[in-house]
Amino acid sequence: MSAEIDVDELEPLIESEGDSPAGSLVIVDIRSTRTFDRGHIPGSRNVPAPELRSRLEEMADANRIVTVCPHGISSQQAADLIASSTITADVTVESLRGGLAAWDGPMETAATGAGSADEGLHQGSADEGPYREPTDEGPRRTGPNGSDPEAPF
Numbered sequence: 001m002s003a004e005i006d007v008d009e010l011e012p013l014i015e016s017e018g019d020s021p022a023g024s025l026v027i028v029d030i031r032s033t034r035t036f037d038r039g040h041i042p043g044s045r046n047v048p049a050p051e052l053r054s055r056l057e058e059m060a061d062a063n064r065i066v067t068v069c070p071h072g073i074s075s076q077q078a079a080d081l082i083a084s085s086t087i088t089a090d091v092t093v094e095s096l097r098g099g100l101a102a103w104d105g106p107m108e109t110a111a112t113g114a115g116s117a118d119e120g121l122h123q124g125s126a127d128e129g130p131y132r133e134p135t136d137e138g139p140r141r142t143g144p145n146g147s148d149p150e151a152p153f
Contacts, residue, residue: 002079004097005066011105013064014043026062028052030069030078037110041068041103052078056087064092072099 013025027044029036036046047055049069059065065082069075076095083093096102 039107
């Protein structure tokens with residue numbers, strides 16, 4: 001299982017990123033593009049969970065990767081997947097503990113760039129894992145094998 005990083009550890013890393021070589025810290029937000037566009041940690045990259053395996057090459061230049069999701073559950077699984085790849089074998093990979101629900105720093109949006117954190121942007125249970133098509137009972141969460149709701153991979 002990959003390590004976790006707390007918000008108070010991540011914030012100084014983001015602030016010092018300007019002094020670091022390009023690509024040294026990569027924040028990977030695994031939520032849907034639509035949710036990411038509504039608000040995300042400044043400088044983060046959007047790699048929706050279903051695309052993660054096919055986009056690992058984009059992270060090859062990183063020295064450290066931090067994965068992010070709404071509550072820190074799916075991002076832990078994403079961190080495990082990234083860490084297990086030979087492409088990122090020499091990279092420190094961590095998940096943001098508590099996810100965006102724990103983040104109290106600034107947020108960027110696709111439309112406006114930098115902005116302040118908005119509590120509504122930290123929500124997003126629909127992005128915590130894959131969903132089945134809606135039924136008469138409404139949408140139901142399911143993993144890839146039809147049973148594990150916290151396994152988006």
